[in-house]
Amino acid sequence: MARSHWPRRLPRELEIPATSLWFNLEVAARRHPDKTATLYCGAALSYAELERQALALAGWLQAQGVQAGDRVALFMQNCPQFLVAFYAINRANAVAVPVNPMNRVDEFGHYIRDPETKVVICSADLAAIVAAANEALPAEQRLRALLVTSYADALPPDGIPSELGLPEAMRQWLLAEPALPAGAQHWVDALAAGQRPGPHTAQADDLALLPYTSGTTGLPKGCMHSNRTLMANACGGAQWGMASAESVGLAVVPMFHITGMLYGVLGPVYQCMTLVIMPRWDRELAGQLISRYRVTHWTCIPTMIIDLFGSPNYKRFDLSSLFYLSGGGAAMPQAVAERLQQEFGLTFAEGYGLTETAAPSHANPPERAKLQCLGMxxxxxxxxxxxxxxxxxxxxxxxxxxxxxxxxxxxxxxxxxxxxxxxxxxxxxxxxxxxxxxxxxxxxxxxxxxxxLKRMINASGYKVWPSEVELLLYKNPAIQEACIIASRDDYRGETVKAVVVLRAEARGTTTAEDIIAWSREHMAAYKVPRIVEFVDALPKSGAGKVLWRVLQEREGQALP
Missing domain, CATH: 2.30.38.10 (Luciferase; Domain 3)
Known part of the structure; x- marks a missing residue:
């Protein structure tokens, strides 16, 4: 293979550490105990404190009966607790199962049942979903424990600084204290229990992470990643992106996602970086945080850059500290990439990877990046x-x-x-x-x-698998048949379209808005069909299989 443009600064292969991921935190806490590991809405968490909390939580997990190789699910938005929980799970020799916090009750049960999850660690606003999904399962498949954290548990004791400019809706969401389901245990109590974990026995090739990815058929499948497969990109990212303990990263890609996991949980700790955590995307807040904390490294999806440029205040943001800007999930439009270069002198280095490859398998070297390119x-x-x-x-x-x-x-x-x-x-x-x-x-x-080749819809970097959405739509009593296809969208790149055959009794009374509203209640927001088309029948093969390609091609021809 041609490698004539491989960066001379980089080795062709890495000597990957033969340790667990926990060891990375242990090293960081010894080398830089007082260094800020995370900055979250004005609250700083040191590496020493991150390790202390993770040890306490690992002890609590083992007290619940979690043993080596057991699965523990993480179900929350970006927050310091996500890092604490991940490293606690690894310290307890168990396996983390990150779950998209947009999942609803109908979807979440799969993440308890399929991996035989023993414990779920979730945010308070999602606890009712976990409890309802758990209750719907047979007794022998249910959880041993549900641990719940409020986002407020990690906020500054004196309140969120007003100068950060958090949107009021986000502030209220973070400060909310929803009632806990019966039997749930609180995060603060688990840390305060002071339980110490037993020996750390996890080896490099032991299973460490089980992120789920949907396939072209059936329900989502767990991808088995070991400490070693994750370590490859955790340490590789530092060299490729020229990151070090002096770097400051912005964590806004969701940590449940393999990209957010790598650049918001694994890589920064290996590199001993300071990580500025955004609980949710907001373009004004992103601009404020980059400016205030002098962010040097930002991995994102192109729609975030597009949105940031759409802010009337973007020229007021000081982005001069940004040194390495990378991402994937969707192609970066050439016009936006050129603006980045002209206005800020920044090259957007696109990359490519999948859940199965622990995020990047290909990347553009920032010193010689090509547009709309996966990289090398x-x-x-x-x-x-x-x-x-x-x-x-x-x-x-x-x-x-x-x-x-x-x-x-x-x-x-x-x-x-x-x-x-x-x-x-x-x-x-x-x-x-x-x-x-x-x-x-x-x-x-x-x-x-x-x-x-696969039937996948890429909506703003979110991977939507038509078969999964179809399976959920079939639960709607008004729907006789449904086929999901992609429709072009100027902002999201692609969006979800449902071609629906209604049951006889629902025809004339069920609207597209009814289907969309029902979908919002039963599936993650990014999977919800934005467009619904009613038809009398779906095209089928002689064997009765729905010819989705016919509908997809027809959709492409209908668009200008």
């Missing part, structure tokens, strides 16, 4: 472009399926040996992951994506 394979990664049918390698410039071999590639899907076997192929004695993405490689070794 990073440390120790071998990526090829193959014919998805014959599996033969394609010539440079020809389109095929991107397949990847590297130290960050996951071990397989949780308890799904058939899906795991289908996800990998062997080339020249090496195990390559089939990404399901169609792309090409240019003569300089940079990769470009052209299409997707």
């Amino acid at each position: 394979p990073i440390f120790g990664v071998d990526s090829r472009v193959i014919d998805p049918v014959t599996l033969a390698e394609m010539p440079v410039g020809e389109v095929g399926e991107i397949v990847t071999h590297g130290p960050m590639v996951f071990k397989g899907y949780w308890r799904q040996p058939e899906a795991t076997a289908a996800a990998f192929i062997e080339i020249e004695g090496k195990r390559f992951f089939r990404t399901g993405d169609l792309g090409r490689m240019d003569e300089e070794g940079y990769f470009f994506i052209t299409d997707r």
